[in-house]
Amino acid sequence: MAIDRFQLADELNALRDLASQKWKDDPLPVGPAATERLKREIEENDLHKSIAELETDGYTILPPGKAAPLDLIERLKVAMERLLQSQRTDTMGSSSGLGSTLFHMLPEDPVFEEALMAPAPLTLVSYLVGYRAKLSQCTGLIKDQGAPALALHADHSGKFPAPWGKLSNYTVVTWVLTDYTRENGALCVWPGSHRFSRPVPPDMIMAHDHEEIRVIEVPAGSVIAWHGSLWHGAVPRTAEGKRMTLVLPHVRDSVQAQEMFWASTTPEMIERNPARFCTLMGLTSAGPWIQDGPSIERLQMGPSVGSQFE
Numbered sequence: 001m002a003i004d005r006f007q008l009a010d011e012l013n014a015l016r017d018l019a020s021q022k023w024k025d026d027p028l029p030v031g032p033a034a035t036e037r038l039k040r041e042i043e044e045n046d047l048h049k050s051i052a053e054l055e056t057d058g059y060t061i062l063p064p065g066k067a068a069p070l071d072l073i074e075r076l077k078v079a080m081e082r083l084l085q086s087q088r089t090d091t092m093g094s095s096s097g098l099g100s101t102l103f104h105m106l107p108e109d110p111v112f113e114e115a116l117m118a119p120a121p122l123t124l125v126s127y128l129v130g131y132r133a134k135l136s137q138c139t140g141l142i143k144d145q146g147a148p149a150l151a152l153h154a155d156h157s158g159k160f161p162a163p164w165g166k167l168s169n170y171t172v173v174t175w176v177l178t179d180y181t182r183e184n185g186a187l188c189v190w191p192g193s194h195r196f197s198r199p200v201p202p203d204m205i206m207a208h209d210h211e212e213i214r215v216i217e218v219p220a221g222s223v224i225a226w227h228g229s230l231w232h233g234a235v236p237r238t239a240e241g242k243r244m245t246l247v248l249p250h251v252r253d254s255v256q257a258q259e260m261f262w263a264s265t266t267p268e269m270i271e272r273n274p275a276r277f278c279t280l281m282g283l284t285s286a287g288p289w290i291q292d293g294p295s296i297e298r299l300q301m302g303p304s305v306g307s308q309f310e
Protein backbone atom coordinates (compact mmCIF):
# COMPACT_ATOMS: atom_id res chain seq x y z
CA MET A 1 0.00 0.00 0.00
CA ALA A 2 1.33 3.48 -0.88
CA ILE A 3 2.18 5.96 1.88
CA ASP A 4 -0.64 8.47 2.39
CA ARG A 5 1.43 11.38 1.14
CA PHE A 6 -1.26 13.93 1.89
CA GLN A 7 -1.40 12.90 5.54
CA LEU A 8 2.40 12.81 5.66
CA ALA A 9 2.60 16.35 4.22
CA ASP A 10 -0.07 17.61 6.65
CA GLU A 11 1.70 16.16 9.67
CA LEU A 12 5.11 17.42 8.57
CA ASN A 13 3.70 20.89 7.84
CA ALA A 14 2.05 21.01 11.28
CA LEU A 15 5.46 20.30 12.87
CA ARG A 16 7.16 22.85 10.61
CA ASP A 17 4.59 25.45 11.70
CA LEU A 18 5.40 24.73 15.36
CA ALA A 19 9.10 25.07 14.52
CA SER A 20 8.51 28.45 12.84
CA GLN A 21 6.60 29.69 15.89
CA LYS A 22 9.47 28.63 18.13
CA TRP A 23 12.00 30.46 15.96
CA LYS A 24 9.95 33.68 16.05
CA ASP A 25 10.83 33.97 19.77
CA ASP A 26 14.45 32.84 19.39
CA PRO A 27 15.63 33.52 15.81
CA LEU A 28 18.29 31.47 14.09
CA PRO A 29 21.39 33.70 13.81
CA VAL A 30 22.73 34.36 10.33
CA GLY A 31 25.71 36.35 8.94
CA PRO A 32 27.55 38.59 11.43
CA ALA A 33 25.00 37.75 14.17
CA ALA A 34 25.99 34.07 13.86
CA THR A 35 29.69 34.98 14.18
CA GLU A 36 28.99 37.08 17.26
CA ARG A 37 26.88 34.38 18.88
CA LEU A 38 29.50 31.73 18.16
CA LYS A 39 32.24 33.90 19.71
CA ARG A 40 30.07 34.40 22.79
CA GLU A 41 29.26 30.70 23.12
CA ILE A 42 32.94 29.73 22.74
CA GLU A 43 33.75 32.20 25.53
CA GLU A 44 30.87 31.14 27.80
CA ASN A 45 31.76 27.46 27.47
CA ASP A 46 35.52 28.06 27.69
CA LEU A 47 36.19 26.32 24.36
CA HIS A 48 39.12 28.31 22.89
CA LYS A 49 41.52 25.38 23.36
CA SER A 50 39.07 22.94 21.80
CA ILE A 51 38.58 25.16 18.76
CA ALA A 52 42.36 25.36 18.28
CA GLU A 53 42.57 21.54 18.58
CA LEU A 54 39.82 21.09 15.98
CA GLU A 55 41.88 23.22 13.60
CA THR A 56 45.26 21.59 14.25
CA ASP A 57 44.41 17.98 15.20
CA GLY A 58 40.92 17.66 13.68
CA TYR A 59 39.42 16.50 16.99
CA THR A 60 39.00 17.63 20.57
CA ILE A 61 38.16 15.98 23.89
CA LEU A 62 35.97 17.63 26.54
CA PRO A 63 36.92 16.20 29.97
CA PRO A 64 34.25 14.62 32.22
CA GLY A 65 31.90 17.26 33.63
CA LYS A 66 32.54 19.81 30.87
CA ALA A 67 29.78 18.70 28.49
CA ALA A 68 27.32 17.73 31.22
CA PRO A 69 27.13 16.70 34.87
CA LEU A 70 28.17 13.08 35.40
CA ASP A 71 24.65 12.01 36.37
CA LEU A 72 23.65 12.52 32.71
CA ILE A 73 26.24 9.90 31.74
CA GLU A 74 24.65 7.43 34.16
CA ARG A 75 21.15 8.18 32.83
CA LEU A 76 22.30 7.75 29.21
CA LYS A 77 23.71 4.34 30.15
CA VAL A 78 20.48 3.28 31.86
CA ALA A 79 18.43 4.33 28.81
CA MET A 80 20.77 2.47 26.46
CA GLU A 81 20.70 -0.65 28.63
CA ARG A 82 16.90 -0.58 28.48
CA LEU A 83 16.91 -0.24 24.67
CA LEU A 84 19.43 -3.07 24.43
CA GLN A 85 16.79 -5.36 25.93
CA SER A 86 14.05 -4.28 23.54
CA GLN A 87 15.56 -3.13 20.22
CA ARG A 88 17.12 -4.96 17.30
CA THR A 89 20.89 -4.52 17.50
CA ASP A 90 22.46 -6.75 14.90
CA THR A 91 21.83 -4.70 11.75
CA MET A 92 25.52 -3.92 11.13
CA GLY A 93 26.81 -7.37 12.07
CA SER A 94 29.20 -7.73 14.99
CA SER A 95 32.18 -8.22 12.63
CA SER A 96 31.79 -4.61 11.36
CA GLY A 97 33.91 -3.35 14.26
CA LEU A 98 31.07 -1.10 15.44
CA GLY A 99 29.80 -3.66 17.94
CA SER A 100 26.07 -3.95 18.61
CA THR A 101 24.35 -0.88 17.23
CA LEU A 102 21.19 0.83 18.48
CA PHE A 103 19.85 3.27 15.89
CA HIS A 104 17.43 6.21 16.13
CA MET A 105 17.40 6.31 19.94
CA LEU A 106 16.37 9.97 20.22
CA PRO A 107 12.57 9.52 20.38
CA GLU A 108 12.95 6.64 22.86
CA ASP A 109 13.98 8.70 25.90
CA PRO A 110 14.25 12.48 26.61
CA VAL A 111 17.70 11.85 28.12
CA PHE A 112 19.09 11.75 24.56
CA GLU A 113 17.64 15.23 23.93
CA GLU A 114 19.61 16.46 26.97
CA ALA A 115 22.85 15.16 25.45
CA LEU A 116 22.00 16.63 22.05
CA MET A 117 21.26 20.08 23.47
CA ALA A 118 24.22 20.23 25.92
CA PRO A 119 25.74 23.70 25.28
CA ALA A 120 29.47 22.89 25.04
CA PRO A 121 29.28 20.09 22.42
CA LEU A 122 26.58 22.00 20.54
CA THR A 123 28.92 24.98 20.29
CA LEU A 124 31.53 22.68 18.70
CA VAL A 125 28.85 21.53 16.24
CA SER A 126 28.07 25.17 15.39
CA TYR A 127 31.74 25.82 14.79
CA LEU A 128 32.18 22.77 12.54
CA VAL A 129 28.90 22.58 10.61
CA GLY A 130 27.02 25.79 11.33
CA TYR A 131 23.90 26.93 13.18
CA ARG A 132 21.67 25.20 10.63
CA ALA A 133 23.24 21.82 11.42
CA LYS A 134 20.91 18.82 11.47
CA LEU A 135 21.27 15.73 13.62
CA SER A 136 22.16 12.84 11.31
CA GLN A 137 22.14 9.87 13.72
CA CYS A 138 21.52 9.10 17.38
CA THR A 139 23.29 5.77 17.66
CA GLY A 140 24.43 3.55 20.51
CA LEU A 141 27.55 1.40 20.10
CA ILE A 142 28.07 -1.48 22.51
CA LYS A 143 31.27 -3.52 22.27
CA ASP A 144 31.81 -6.75 24.19
CA GLN A 145 35.06 -8.63 24.79
CA GLY A 146 36.31 -9.90 21.42
CA ALA A 147 34.89 -7.00 19.39
CA PRO A 148 37.28 -6.58 16.43
CA ALA A 149 39.07 -3.38 15.42
CA LEU A 150 37.03 -0.83 13.50
CA ALA A 151 38.79 -0.04 10.20
CA LEU A 152 40.37 3.40 9.88
CA HIS A 153 38.10 5.69 7.88
CA ALA A 154 36.99 9.31 7.52
CA ASP A 155 33.29 10.05 7.94
CA HIS A 156 33.28 12.08 4.70
CA SER A 157 34.15 8.86 2.82
CA GLY A 158 31.34 7.49 0.70
CA LYS A 159 29.30 10.66 1.25
CA PHE A 160 31.26 13.35 -0.58
CA PRO A 161 33.57 13.02 -3.60
CA ALA A 162 37.27 13.54 -2.77
CA PRO A 163 39.36 15.62 -2.67
CA TRP A 164 37.32 17.27 0.06
CA GLY A 165 37.27 20.97 0.78
CA LYS A 166 38.52 22.36 4.07
CA LEU A 167 35.05 22.59 5.61
CA SER A 168 33.54 19.81 7.66
CA ASN A 169 30.18 18.74 6.22
CA TYR A 170 29.67 15.90 8.70
CA THR A 171 30.84 15.94 12.27
CA VAL A 172 30.59 13.42 15.10
CA VAL A 173 30.02 14.15 18.77
CA THR A 174 30.73 10.99 20.71
CA TRP A 175 29.76 10.56 24.37
CA VAL A 176 32.10 8.17 26.16
CA LEU A 177 29.86 6.29 28.61
CA THR A 178 32.44 3.76 29.89
CA ASP A 179 36.20 4.23 30.31
CA TYR A 180 38.18 4.18 27.04
CA THR A 181 41.48 2.30 27.29
CA ARG A 182 43.38 0.30 24.68
CA GLU A 183 42.10 -2.97 26.19
CA ASN A 184 38.56 -1.58 26.29
CA GLY A 185 38.59 -0.99 22.52
CA ALA A 186 39.07 2.79 22.51
CA LEU A 187 38.64 5.14 19.57
CA CYS A 188 41.89 5.89 17.75
CA VAL A 189 42.71 8.86 15.52
CA TRP A 190 45.42 10.16 13.18
CA PRO A 191 45.87 13.73 14.46
CA GLY A 192 45.94 16.32 11.67
CA SER A 193 44.70 13.87 9.00
CA HIS A 194 41.61 16.05 8.39
CA ARG A 195 43.98 18.24 6.36
CA PHE A 196 44.75 15.39 3.92
CA SER A 197 41.23 15.96 2.52
CA ARG A 198 40.98 12.41 1.18
CA PRO A 199 39.86 8.93 2.29
CA VAL A 200 42.16 6.49 4.08
CA PRO A 201 44.03 4.52 1.35
CA PRO A 202 42.81 0.88 1.17
CA ASP A 203 46.20 -0.52 2.25
CA MET A 204 46.08 1.55 5.45
CA ILE A 205 42.63 0.85 6.81
CA MET A 206 43.96 -1.73 9.30
CA ALA A 207 47.11 0.27 10.16
CA HIS A 208 46.02 0.75 13.80
CA ASP A 209 49.65 0.31 14.92
CA HIS A 210 50.98 3.08 12.64
CA GLU A 211 53.21 5.49 14.57
CA GLU A 212 50.90 8.42 13.76
CA ILE A 213 47.86 6.72 15.31
CA ARG A 214 46.87 7.92 18.79
CA VAL A 215 44.64 5.70 20.96
CA ILE A 216 42.20 7.93 22.86
CA GLU A 217 42.37 6.69 26.46
CA VAL A 218 39.90 8.84 28.39
CA PRO A 219 37.53 8.32 31.33
CA ALA A 220 33.75 7.86 31.11
CA GLY A 221 32.00 11.23 30.86
CA SER A 222 34.42 12.58 28.23
CA VAL A 223 32.92 13.91 25.00
CA ILE A 224 34.93 13.82 21.76
CA ALA A 225 34.12 15.82 18.61
CA TRP A 226 35.85 15.60 15.26
CA HIS A 227 36.00 16.98 11.72
CA GLY A 228 34.43 14.77 9.03
CA SER A 229 37.75 14.35 7.18
CA LEU A 230 39.62 13.00 10.25
CA TRP A 231 41.05 9.50 9.86
CA HIS A 232 39.88 7.40 12.81
CA GLY A 233 38.76 3.93 13.87
CA ALA A 234 38.86 1.81 17.02
CA VAL A 235 41.23 -0.78 18.46
CA PRO A 236 39.86 -4.26 19.32
CA ARG A 237 38.25 -4.86 22.70
CA THR A 238 40.19 -7.49 24.61
CA ALA A 239 38.97 -6.74 28.15
CA GLU A 240 35.91 -8.25 29.80
CA GLY A 241 32.77 -6.14 30.17
CA LYS A 242 31.39 -3.77 27.59
CA ARG A 243 32.23 -0.43 26.01
CA MET A 244 29.20 1.90 25.68
CA THR A 245 29.17 4.97 23.45
CA LEU A 246 26.51 7.44 22.30
CA VAL A 247 27.30 8.75 18.82
CA LEU A 248 25.66 11.96 17.58
CA PRO A 249 26.78 12.78 14.01
CA HIS A 250 25.58 16.09 12.55
CA VAL A 251 25.45 17.39 8.97
CA ARG A 252 25.32 20.80 7.34
CA ASP A 253 21.86 21.97 6.34
CA SER A 254 22.44 21.16 2.67
CA VAL A 255 23.22 17.50 3.41
CA GLN A 256 20.55 14.85 3.91
CA ALA A 257 20.47 13.43 7.45
CA GLN A 258 20.84 9.64 7.69
CA GLU A 259 17.96 9.14 10.15
CA MET A 260 14.52 10.73 9.54
CA PHE A 261 14.26 12.71 12.76
CA TRP A 262 11.48 14.98 11.45
CA ALA A 263 9.32 11.84 11.16
CA SER A 264 9.67 10.92 14.83
CA THR A 265 9.52 14.44 16.32
CA THR A 266 6.43 15.14 18.42
CA PRO A 267 4.88 18.51 19.41
CA GLU A 268 5.90 17.67 23.01
CA MET A 269 9.56 17.34 22.00
CA ILE A 270 9.37 20.72 20.25
CA GLU A 271 7.64 22.31 23.23
CA ARG A 272 10.19 21.20 25.83
CA ASN A 273 13.31 22.17 23.85
CA PRO A 274 14.90 25.43 22.62
CA ALA A 275 14.11 26.56 19.06
CA ARG A 276 17.36 25.11 17.76
CA PHE A 277 16.09 21.59 18.44
CA CYS A 278 13.64 22.01 15.51
CA THR A 279 16.51 22.82 13.17
CA LEU A 280 18.47 19.80 14.43
CA MET A 281 15.41 17.66 13.59
CA GLY A 282 15.40 19.03 10.01
CA LEU A 283 12.15 20.95 10.50
CA THR A 284 13.49 24.30 9.31
CA SER A 285 15.40 23.12 6.23
CA ALA A 286 14.00 23.73 2.75
CA GLY A 287 10.66 21.95 2.96
CA PRO A 288 9.17 19.45 0.54
CA TRP A 289 5.70 19.85 -0.93
CA ILE A 290 3.33 17.88 -3.11
CA GLN A 291 0.33 19.04 -5.14
CA ASP A 292 -0.51 21.79 -2.63
CA GLY A 293 2.79 23.51 -3.52
CA PRO A 294 4.77 25.73 -1.15
CA SER A 295 2.72 27.86 1.23
CA ILE A 296 3.55 31.55 1.01
CA GLU A 297 2.44 31.96 4.62
CA ARG A 298 4.85 29.27 5.74
CA LEU A 299 7.65 30.74 3.65
CA GLN A 300 7.18 34.05 5.38
CA MET A 301 7.63 32.51 8.82
CA GLY A 302 10.85 31.67 10.55
CA PRO A 303 14.16 30.48 9.22
CA SER A 304 12.68 28.45 6.36
CA VAL A 305 12.29 31.70 4.41
CA GLY A 306 16.00 31.88 3.84
CA SER A 307 16.64 28.20 3.43
CA GLN A 308 14.03 27.89 0.67
CA PHE A 309 15.67 30.40 -1.60
CA GLU A 310 19.27 31.02 -0.51
Ligand SMILES: O=C(O)CCC(=O)C(=O)O
Nearest residue numbers: 150172187233234245247
Ligand atom coordinates in the same frame (compact mmCIF):
# COMPACT_ATOMS: atom_id res chain seq x y z
O1 LIG B 1 33.63 4.65 18.59
C1 LIG B 1 34.01 3.95 17.67
O2 LIG B 1 34.26 2.77 17.79
C2 LIG B 1 34.19 4.59 16.31
C3 LIG B 1 32.95 5.26 15.86
C4 LIG B 1 33.10 5.89 14.53
O3 LIG B 1 33.95 5.58 13.74
C5 LIG B 1 32.22 6.98 14.14
O4 LIG B 1 31.34 7.34 14.95
O5 LIG B 1 32.40 7.52 13.04
